[in-house]
Each structure stands twice: as C-alpha cells, then as structure tokens.
Amino acid sequence: MILTIARKEFVDAWRDGRFRVGALLVLVLLVVAGLLARQQVERAQAERASAAELERRNWVEQGNKNSHSAGHYGVNVFKESSPLAVFDRGVEPFVGTAVFLEAHRQNQVAFLPAQDATAMRRFGELSAALALQVLVPLLVILLAFGAIAGERESGTLRQVLSLGVSPSAIVLGKALGLLASVAALLAPAAAILAWLLARAAGPGASEVWTRAGWLAAAYGAYVTLFAAISVAVSASTRNARTSLTILLTFWAVNCIVAPRLASDVVHGSLPTPKLAEFETEMQKDVQDGLDGHDSRSKQLEAFTRKTLQEHGKSRVEELPFNFQGHVMLESERLASVVFDHHFGKLWDRIQEQDRAVALCGVAAPMLALRSASMAFAGTDFAHHRRFARAAEEHRREFVRLLNEDLKYNARPGDHRYTAGRELWERLPVFQFEPPPFAFAWSEARRSVLVLLGWFAASILGLVWSATRLRAVVA
Amino acid sequence: MKSFGLELKLLFADRATWGLLVVFVATLVYGLVNGAEAGARARDNAEAVQRDAFEWNRQVREVLERQSLDPRQVAGRPTSALLPPAPVPALAVGQSDLLPSVEQVSLWRLEKPSEGRAELENPSRLMAGRFDLAFVLVWLFPLFLLAAAYDLCAGDRESGTLRMALAQGASPRRWIALRALARGTPILALAVAATLFAGSSGTAPDAGQRGALAALVVLAYGLFWLAVAAVINGFARSAAAAAMAAGTIWVVFVLVVPTLLNVVVESLHPAPSRAELVAEARAAASDAEKRGNELISSFYRDHPELAPPGMQADMMSRMLAVQDEVGRAMEPVKERFDEAILAQQQVVDRWRFASPAIATHEALTELAGTGYWRHRAFREQVEAFKGAVHAYYSPKFHKRVPLTKADLPHFPRFEFAEEPASVWRARVLAGVAGILALALACGIWAATRLSPQKLSA
Numbered sequence: 001m002i003l004t005i006a007r008k009e010f011v012d013a014w015r016d017g018r019f020r021v022g023a024l025l026v027l028v029l030l031v032v033a034g035l036l037a038r039q040q041v042e043r044a045q046a047e048r049a050s051a052a053e054l055e056r057r058n059w060v061e062q063g064n065k066n067s068h069s070a071g072h073y074g075v076n077v078f079k080e081s082s083p084l085a086v087f088d089r090g091v092e093p094f095v096g097t098a099v100f101l102e103a104h105r106q107n108q109v110a111f112l113p114a115q116d117a118t119a120m121r122r123f124g125e126l127s128a129a130l131a132l133q134v135l136v137p138l139l140v141i142l143l144a145f146g147a148i149a150g151e152r153e154s155g156t157l158r159q160v161l162s163l164g165v166s167p168s169a170i171v172l173g174k175a176l177g178l179l180a181s182v183a184a185l186l187a188p189a190a191a192i193l194a195w196l197l198a199r200a201a202g203p204g205a206s207e208v209w210t211r212a213g214w215l216a217a218a219y220g221a222y223v224t225l226f227a228a229i230s231v232a233v234s235a236s237t238r239n240a241r242t243s244l245t246i247l248l249t250f251w252a253v254n255c256i257v258a259p260r261l262a263s264d265v266v267h268g269s270l271p272t273p274k275l276a277e278f279e280t281e282m283q284k285d286v287q288d289g290l291d292g293h294d295s296r297s298k299q300l301e302a303f304t305r306k307t308l309q310e311h312g313k314s315r316v317e318e319l320p321f322n323f324q325g326h327v328m329l330e331s332e333r334l335a336s337v338v339f340d341h342h343f344g345k346l347w348d349r350i351q352e353q354d355r356a357v358a359l360c361g362v363a364a365p366m367l368a369l370r371s372a373s374m375a376f377a378g379t380d381f382a383h384h385r386r387f388a389r390a391a392e393e394h395r396r397e398f399v400r401l402l403n404e405d406l407k408y409n410a411r412p413g414d415h416r417y418t419a420g421r422e423l424w425e426r427l428p429v430f431q432f433e434p435p436p437f438a439f440a441w442s443e444a445r446r447s448v449l450v451l452l453g454w455f456a457a458s459i460l461g462l463v464w465s466a467t468r469l470r471a472v473v474a
Numbered sequence: 475m476k477s478f479g480l481e482l483k484l485l486f487a488d489r490a491t492w493g494l495l496v497v498f499v500a501t502l503v504y505g506l507v508n509g510a511e512a513g514a515r516a517r518d519n520a521e522a523v524q525r526d527a528f529e530w531n532r533q534v535r536e537v538l539e540r541q542s543l544d545p546r547q548v549a550g551r552p553t554s555a556l557l558p559p560a561p562v563p564a565l566a567v568g569q570s571d572l573l574p575s576v577e578q579v580s581l582w583r584l585e586k587p588s589e590g591r592a593e594l595e596n597p598s599r600l601m602a603g604r605f606d607l608a609f610v611l612v613w614l615f616p617l618f619l620l621a622a623a624y625d626l627c628a629g630d631r632e633s634g635t636l637r638m639a640l641a642q643g644a645s646p647r648r649w650i651a652l653r654a655l656a657r658g659t660p661i662l663a664l665a666v667a668a669t670l671f672a673g674s675s676g677t678a679p680d681a682g683q684r685g686a687l688a689a690l691v692v693l694a695y696g697l698f699w700l701a702v703a704a705v706i707n708g709f710a711r712s713a714a715a716a717a718m719a720a721g722t723i724w725v726v727f728v729l730v731v732p733t734l735l736n737v738v739v740e741s742l743h744p745a746p747s748r749a750e751l752v753a754e755a756r757a758a759a760s761d762a763e764k765r766g767n768e769l770i771s772s773f774y775r776d777h778p779e780l781a782p783p784g785m786q787a788d789m790m791s792r793m794l795a796v797q798d799e800v801g802r803a804m805e806p807v808k809e810r811f812d813e814a815i816l817a818q819q820q821v822v823d824r825w826r827f828a829s830p831a832i833a834t835h836e837a838l839t840e841l842a843g844t845g846y847w848r849h850r851a852f853r854e855q856v857e858a859f860k861g862a863v864h865a866y867y868s869p870k871f872h873k874r875v876p877l878t879k880a881d882l883p884h885f886p887r888f889e890f891a892e893e894p895a896s897v898w899r900a901r902v903l904a905g906v907a908g909i910l911a912l913a914l915a916c917g918i919w920a921a922t923r924l925s926p927q928k929l930s931a
Contacts, residue, residue, distance in 0.1 A: 019503055026550060036737055043744070045692065051747065052749075054750070056752045057757070058760050062760055090601075091598055091601055094597035094598075094600040111752070112572070112591065113745075116748065117736070117739075117740065117818070118608065118819050119822075120736035120832070120841060121736050123733055123736065124732075126734065126737050138725060142718055146714060227884075241629075256617075257605075257614070259602040260603055260605040263596070267596065272594050275593050275594045276522055310894075331776070333922065350596045353598070357598065462818045
C-alpha cells in the first residue's frame with residue numbers, strides 16, 4: 001500500500017505544472033551554477049599557476065645580492081582552489097589568495113576575491129550548494145504542504161481512512177513519493193556535477209570521490225529531513241494554509257535568518273580581536289618578548305654571550321662563522337614563537353566561532369549542513385588555515401636557508417657578501433598538499449552528528465504524526 | 475476611510491497580527507543595535523588612526539621648532555589616509571566590513587598594490603553578511619508584509635464570500651486596495667520609523683536627510699510588495715495558492731535574481747587576476763631595479779633642476795627613480811583592473827531594477843555611506859593623495875633640501891571629501907523612482923485582474 005500511495009504522489013507531483021516549472025528552474029540553476037563555478041575555478045587556477053611561474057622567475061632572476069636582502073625581497077605564494085569548490089565555494093571568496101613571504105614577518109593571506117566584486121555577491125553566490133541548501137527545501141515544502149492537510153480539507157482523507165488504509169501507509173507513502181519526485185529532479189543535476197568533478201584534476205583529486213560521497217549523503221539527509229518535516233506538519237495541521245504558514249516560517253528562519261543571526265550572536269560572545277590591536281600587540285611582543293620580561297635586545301645580548309662562551313672567543317669577529325647570519329637565525333626563531341602564539345590564538349578563535357555556529361545547527365539544520373558541506377568540499381576556514389600554516393612553514397624554511405647561507409658562506413664581518421642564482425634556484429618551490437579526508441572528517445563530524453540528530457528526529461516526527469493521523473484536526 | 479478603519483480594526487483583532495508585529499519589531503531592534511555596534515567600532519578605529527596621526531604631527535612639529543629635518547625622516551613614515559566613518563552606519567553595514575577604510579601611504583610604497591582588509595573578520599561571517607537594518611528591510615520586511623497581506627481576497631474566493639460581496643456591488647479594486655494598505659500600514663509604519671530612527675542616530679550633518687530619503691526608499695519598496703500581493707490575489711483561487719505564489723515570488727526577487735545578476739556581472743566583466751597583478755608588479759620592479767643607474771641618470775638628464783650637486787645619486791634617489799618606473803609600467807595594468815570593477819558596478823546600476831530588492835539594497839547602502847560609490851571616491855582620492863605625496867617629497871629628496879618649520883603647513887595631508895549631495899541624491903532618487911514605477915506597474919496589473927468579472931469567474 002505504501003508503494004501504491006508513493007507512486008500516486010510521484011505521478012501527481014510530476015503532473016503538477018507548478019512543480020515542473022519549479023523543478024526545471026532549480027535544475028537549470030544547479031547546472032548553470034556548476035558550469036560557471038567550474039569555469040571560474042579553472043580560470044583562477046590558470047591565473048594563479050601563471051602568477052606562480054612568474055614569481056619563481058622573479059625570484060630566480062633577482063640578481064646577485066646579500067642572502068638576507070633576498071629574504072627581504074621575499075616571494076609570493078598563491079592559494080589553489082579545492083576541486084570541490086565547483087560545488088561549494090565556501091569561504092574562498094572571503095579569504096585571501098596570495099601571501100607574501102619575507103624575512104621577519106608573518107603576513108596575512110591577502111587579496112580577497114570578494115573585494116574585487118560588487119555588493120551583489122553579498123546576496124549570496126550562486127552555487128550548487130546554495131541551491132540545494134535554500135531552494136530545494138523550498139521546493140520540497142511547496143510540494144508537500146498540502147499532501148495531507150489538503151486532503152483533509154477536501155474531505156478525501158476521511159474517505160481513504162474509512163477504506164481501512166492504515167495511517168502510517170498514507171504518511172510514509174506520501175513522504176516516499178515526495179522524496180522520489182525530488183530525487184528524480186536531482187539525479188540529472190548530480191550526474192552533471194559528477195561529470196564536472198571527474199574532469200577536475202587538481203591537488204587532492206584522488207580523495208575527491210570520498211568527499212563527494214559524504215557531500216551526497218549530507219545533502220540527501222538534509223532534503224529527506226525537510227520532506228519528513230513537511231509531511232509531518234501537513235499531517236498534523238487543520239488545513240493546507242496553516243501547514244504552509246508553519247513550513248514557510250521554518251524555512252525562512254532556517255535558510256534566511258539563522259546564518260546571519262547565528263554568526264552575529266556567536267561573534268558577540270566570542271569576538272575576534274581588532275586588526276590594529278592584533279598587529280600592535282604582535283609587534284610589541286616581537287620587541288619585548290612574549291612574557292614582556294626579556295626584550296629582544298636583551299635576549300640577543302644573552303645569546304651573543306652564550307655563543308662567545310661556547311666557542312671560547314671574546315669578540316664576534318673571531319667566531320668561525322658570520323655572526324650576523326647566526327643572529328638572524330636566532331631572531332627568526334624568537335619571532336616565530338610570537339607569531340605562532342598570536343596567529344594561533346586568532347585562528348583558534350575563528351574556528352571556535354565556526355564550531356559554535358555549526359552547533360547552532362541544533363536549532364537550524366542548514367547551519368550544520370553548511371559547515372559539513374564546506375568541510376567536505378575543502379573550502380572552510382580549517383582548510384584555509386592549513387594553507388596559511390603551510391605557507392608560513394615554507395617561509396621559515398626559506399628564510400632559514402638564506403640566513404644559513406649568510407652564516408656559513410659569508411666571511412665573518414663581511415658586509416659585502418652576495419649570493420646569486422645558484423642559491424636562489426636551490427630554494428624549494430612552494431607545494432601545498434591539501435589535507436586528507438580524515439582532516440575534513442574531523443572538522444565535519446560534529447555537524448554531521450547534528451544533522452543526523454535532525455534526520456532521526458524528523459523520521460520520528462513523521463512516524464509520530466502517522467500514529468496520530470485523524471480525518472479532522474481541531 | 476471608514477472601511478480603512480474597519481480593516482485596521484479587524485487586523486488588530488487577530489492575535490496573529492500582534493505576534494507578527496512583535497517579531498518584526500524584535501528583528502528591527504536587533505538590526506538597529508547590530509548596525510550601531512558596527513558603526514561604533516568603525517568610529518573607534520577612526521579615532522585611533524586620528525590620534526596616532528595627531529601624535530606624529532606633534533612630534534614632527536616639536537622637532538621642527540628646534541631644527542630642520544631630513545625629508546626622508548618624515549616621508550618614510552606612512553601617513554594614514556582615512557575614510558571617515560559612514561554618515562549613517564546604523565542603516566547598513568554594506569561593504570564596510572570587507573573594504574578597508576584606512577590606507578597607509580608612504581613615499582616608498584606608492585606602487586605597492588594595496589592589500590588592506592577592513593578588519594580581522596571571520597570569513598564565514600563575511601560570507602553570511604550581517605543582521606543589520608538593511609538585511610531586515612530588504613530581506614525580512616517583504617516577508618512580513620506578505621504574511622500580513624497575502625490573502626486579500628483569495629481566501630474569500632475559496633470560501634465563496636467573495637461572490638456575496640461582489641453581488642452587493644462593492645468595487646473590488648477600491649476595497650482590495652484599501653485592504654492591502656490597511657494590512658500593510660502597521661508593518662510599513664514600523665519599518666519607516668526604524669529607518670528614520672537610524673537616520674537620527676547618524677553623526678553626520680546630513681544624516682537626517684539621508685534617513686528621510688531611506689524612509690522614502692523603504693516606503694516605495696513596501697508599496698511594491700503590497701502591489702505584488704494584490705496581483706497574486708488577482709490570480710489565486712485559494713489562500714494556500716496565494717501564500718505559495720507569494721513565497722515563490724519573494725524567492726525569485728530576493729534570492730534568485732540578485733545571485734543571477736552577480737553571475738552575469740562577473741561573467742561579463744571578470745576582475746583581472748590579483749595574483750598576476752602582484753607577480754607582474756614584482757617583475758616590473760625587479761626589471762626597473764636592474765636598470766636603476768640608467769634610470770636615475772636619464773631622470774637627471776630630463777630634470778637637471780632636480781639633480782644633486784655633482785649628479786651623484788644616493789641609494790634613496792635611485793629607489794625613487796625605480797619606483798617611478800614601476801609606476802609607469804604598472805599604470806595600464808592597474809587601469810585595466812579599475813575599469814573591470816567599474817564596469818561591474820555599472821552593470822549592477824543598469825540592471826538593479828530587475829529586482830527591487832537590489833535597487834533597495836543599493837539605495838540603502840548608498841545612503842548609509844557604506845556602498846560602492848563612496849568607497850570608490852575614497853580610493854580615487856587616495857590615488858590622488860599618493861600623487862601629492864610624490865610631488866611634494868620627491869624633489870626635496872633629489873635636491874636634498876631639509877624640511878623646515880616653514881614647510882609644516884604644506885605637508886601633504888589626506889582629507890576625504892564626501893561626494894556632493896546632489897550626486898548621490900540623484901542616484902538614490904532614480905532608485906526610488908524605479909521602485910515606485912515597478913510598484914505602479916504591478917498595481918495597474920492588479921487592477922486589471924481585480925475586475926468584478928474576472929474575480930467572479
């Protein structure tokens with residue numbers, strides 16, 4: 001009986017001209033979004049690759065100079081998009097794309113693509129993820145709100161029940177038919193997206209399918225829970241109008257209000273530091289030391305004494321290496337402790353905020369889904385942090401090699417020492433290995449759990465509404 | 475007028491109305507508080523920048539009272555070019571959380587691409603946007619209006635009471651228009667009041683005028699949505715169908731059209747790559763550096779009046795000549811960038827009436843002072859200021875002229891000049907006129923659908 005009802009629902013849905021129009025619109029949006037995103041991602045990839053090549057040339061051909069001066073000349077490295085950004089661009093437009101690596105400083109990743117766009121982007125960027133998070137649930141609601149309440153209103157529900165059809169068969173059959181209609185709509189879009197993905201050959205491509213599988217599961221659960229809630233509400237309300245009002249309110253709160261409300265409320269209780277204060281404090285700690293007791297000059301004085309003692313010399317010029325290079329190495333080491341402290345605190349705070357927002361998913365499932373989606377797609381802040389961290393590791397290694405060259409190859413006290421192309425070429429090219437799936441999973445698991453909670457609750461709600469199904473609701 | 479009063483009475487007799495109004499007031503208040511907080515933060519930042527600049531000026535003045543100064547001691551330190559806080563920040567956060575309002579200008583970094591960010595913001599928050607008054611007005615206000623007014627006669631049609639009413643000879647157009655206005659009035663009034671309040675909280679001298687214009691925008695936007703409700707009721711045969719249509723139209727205008735316009739804009743005028751810009755600037759710099767000696771000699775050939783005694787350039791003068799060359803090389807690249815971004819905005823301006831939500835959003839951010847054009851004016855003035863810094867200090871460097879007390883009043887200082895009121899007012903009024911025209915078009919369409927014949931069909 002369940003299957004008969006499901007089949008009837010399915011046929012009814014596709015016979016409904018409004019659903020067909022809506023479905024077509026959503027399908028076109030999904031496909032257009034996927035194609036455009038791929039085009040954009042590919043263009044950005046190509047631009048960054050050519051910029052990286054030019055930067056390498058700039059670096060190698062910078063001419064002869066002191067190796068520490070080359071550290072000041074520095075190098076830019078560029079961030080590559082995740083292959084799944086085709087599906088969900090996540091925060092990528094709002095984090096930087098390039099970071100300047102130089103001696104003495106850890107710079108922020110700069111150049112946010114959103115800064116080079118109009119305010120239209122703030123309405124939300126067309127992506128397959130956005131369509132699935134916002135538009136498909138609406139379509140589900142519009143399809144489902146009258147499924148049972150409409151029949152109750154027109155009196156057909158009383159007839160069907162009087163024929164002895166079990167209430168659970170009606171409710172579950174309706175829900176299944178509805179899901180089948182939506183699945184039939186999403187199948188071609190999923191096929192096209194999968195085709196786009198299969199052509200994506202970038203870093204991390206091997207794990208793309210694991211990530212895509214989890215994305216499919218998360219979105220499947222999200223759409224199902226919307227269908228279950230919609231049918232349950234329709235089964236429990238007096239008429240179609242009430243059912244629609246309740247469902248549209250839930251949708252608007254979940255999809256429109258919650259993202260902004262949650263991020264503002266969370267930001268209120270877990271604020272990020274002000275930019276000016278962050279930079280001043282970091283500079284101050286570089287000068288005065290993290291604990292504020294030992295200023296850098298004092299620390300370096302002690303370091304000089306210790307070095308002289310170790311080598312049994314009384315003047316730095318007598319040391320068997322270039323002391324300037326030796327001090328640079330130490331001062332980078334001291335500064336890196338300060339950078340790790342400040343950037344670590346800032347990034348931890350941002351991730352804390354993101355986790356808190358995802359936890360607000362308990363009240364609005366879209367927040368949990370969005371967070372899981374960005375994590376699986378590799379476009380959330382946690383993935384960005386891995387890039388920023390890798391770039392910083394590269395900076396330290398690169399500055400260390402330059403300072404070591406100065407220390408061991410420049411004669412003690414030689415201020416005119418220069419290195420050349422041979423050294424520049426020896427410095428490694430920046431390669432970023434995107435984190436493995438396990439990393440994405442550790443970021444997404446809380447959100448997946450919240451989503452699972454919603455899923456289970458919505459199925460229970462559906463079953464509960466079946467047990468209480470009445471021909472008339474007071 | 476009597477039936478208007480009756481409609482209002484009926485409206486307020488419904489408990490659901492009160493619930494709706496309470497929730498709407500709560501969202502308005504939260505939006506206002508949030509916007510005001512963002513404004514206060516911007517003000518704090520601006521004050522810190524001004525304090526810093528003041529302190530530096532005081533130090534320079536003190537030294538100059540006693541002795542002359544080498545220009546490199548002054549010109550090397552960055553001057554903060556500051557975009558003053560928005561005139562009515564409580565109205566809309568707009569782009570102010572994304573685009574920097576301070577730029578450090580120093581003689582040595584005139585050609586470095588500016589990479590500023592507005593704040594240390596969580597990128598997810600930038601992505602989600604703020605819950606400010608503009609969000610409540612552009613996104614939620616139409617939802618509340620539609621919730622109050624989606625069923626103007628569709629429910630009566632469903633229950634059959636519409637035919638009875640028509641049989642009594644009532645004019646459906648007048649009656650439905652009155653009903654739409656009556657149901658919309660409380661929500662409209664609250665939205666307008668909140669907007670005026672935001673205007674009155676602004677610190678700029680023209681904040682009141684901006685608030686009043688914003689209220690006009692909100693009124694026009696509200697009328698548009700009431701007209702949409704009337705059109706829906708000309709078609710819908712049941713309350714549920716009307717609600718469904720209202721929801722769908724809202725999604726199309728507020729969610730789908732703006733994201734599609736963004737796609738069109740970015741496909742028509744894709745912003746050139748920042749990554750390539752950065753790498754090209756460095757290539758130009760390293761090329762110029764290699765030719766440093768040649769550049770400075772040719773500079774002194776062209777400007778003998780600036781040549782130091784004996785034509786012996788020091789490192790600083792050479793660096794300046796290199797920087798000038800980089801500037802010349804990068805000029806076309808920078809222009810291409812700027813043109814693409816301007817072209818994007820022009821497409822938005824041209825197509826903003828594809829959805830009144832876009833037109834309203836543009837007008838509100840413009841009036842708040844957190845929109846595109848004010849920031850563009852800032853960027854242009856910063857570029858001009860860089861020119862002024864170069865023009866003032868560069869000859870002094872080359873000629874090695876010390877700075878004296880008499881030079882103090884001539885130091886380049888950045889002072890942002892707001893766009894003339896007539897310019898932004900014209901843009902806003904065009905927006906209002908466009909939204910009203912759309913409302914009128916919907917109203918006329920509704921009137922043709924709401925004839926007694928069509929309604930009883």
